[in-house]
Amino acid sequence: MFIAANWKMNLDKRLILEFSNNLNDFKFSNQVEACIFPPMTYVDYLNQLVSKLPISVGGQNCHYKNFGAFTGEVSPKFLQDTGCEYVIVGHSERRTFNNENNNEIKLRAQSAVDTNLKVILCVGENLSDRKNGHASEFVEKQLLECLPNNFENSLIAYEPIWSIGTGRIPNYYEINEMHENIKKIILQTINKEIKVLYGGSVNLANINNILDIPNVDGVLVGGASLKAKDFLAIYTAAVKHLQKNHIT
Ligand code: PEP
Numbered sequence: 001m002f003i004a005a006n007w008k009m010n011l012d013k014r015l016i017l018e019f020s021n022n023l024n025d026f027k028f029s030n031q032v033e034a035c036i037f038p039p040m041t042y043v044d045y046l047n048q049l050v051s052k053l054p055i056s057v058g059g060q061n062c063h064y065k066n067f068g069a070f071t072g073e074v075s076p077k078f079l080q081d082t083g084c085e086y087v088i089v090g091h092s093e094r095r096t097f098n099n100e101n102n103n104e105i106k107l108r109a110q111s112a113v114d115t116n117l118k119v120i121l122c123v124g125e126n127l128s129d130r131k132n133g134h135a136s137e138f139v140e141k142q143l144l145e146c147l148p149n150n151f152e153n154s155l156i157a158y159e160p161i162w163s164i165g166t167g168r169i170p171n172y173y174e175i176n177e178m179h180e181n182i183k184k185i186i187l188q189t190i191n192k193e194i195k196v197l198y199g200g201s202v203n204l205a206n207i208n209n210i211l212d213i214p215n216v217d218g219v220l221v222g223g224a225s226l227k228a229k230d231f232l233a234i235y236t237a238a239v240k241h242l243q244k245n246h247i248t
Helices: 013-021 040-049 076-081 092-097 102-114 127-131 135-146 172-190 207-211 228-244
Strands: 002-006 033-037 055-059 086-089 118-123 155-158 196-199 218-221
Touching: 002 086, 002 196, 002 228, 013 040, 013 228, 033 086, 040 055, 055 076, 076 102, 086 102, 102 118, 102 135, 118 135, 127 135, 135 172, 155 172, 172 196, 207 218, 207 228, 218 228
Parallel strands: 002 033, 002 218, 033 055, 055 086, 086 118, 118 155, 155 196, 196 218
Antiparallel strands: none
16 A cells, blocks of 8 residues: 655645654555655655655656756656665656646656656646546547556556546445456566556545545645645555555
8 A cells, every 4th residue: 555645836844844843653554655746845854844744755857867958857876876766757747837748758757767756647638638537538549659668566546637636536346347458568567466556536535435446546636635644544544444454
């Protein structure tokens, strides 16, 4: 089970310190893996603050080159050098606001994998594709065009664009069907099973129902991960879910 917290461009140094102070007395489980993706400027800071906790820190994006004349970009090598284990690639906000297409996302994912970072590759349809019944087709195309080589240690996050930050989520069957399709495509492509996370308006009210969906292996949480109390409540829901289902 995996909990990813994408802070996006939120939380400054003071709030990050406050957040991490709230984690110190918490009893983490070795059944649930957690990774926080802070703003790039605070990756190193957060990494130092959580260094004694079983929490990984990751980058929200990386470039497809390790070095060079790319002003403002983030090198996967530097993320790794600063202690990151994971990197998110292909988030819909990068696709929309930074015009990252499948071709570029594949290059970014490949350079991350080549640098020994584990990638969380985001895919997901927009509302009109969902309404027209083209969601599976759209996500399959994204996957086939974005998957880098040697993806075995990485994860997929299914994040319907229309669900991110809106409070709307697909129903149980839609999420399960999409995760099942994603797993099938991955198995056919790399001959390995990998975790598929659900992302989009996950919160304390819906986390239990989402974790009960058979093909969901964890969640990617944005807004509801910004307060330590909520992040830990989501983490605890994952621990309880595993206990309830006797999964060790
Ligand atoms: C996200 O940004 O990946 C996300 C899922 O955001 P939210 O949980 O706020 O919808």
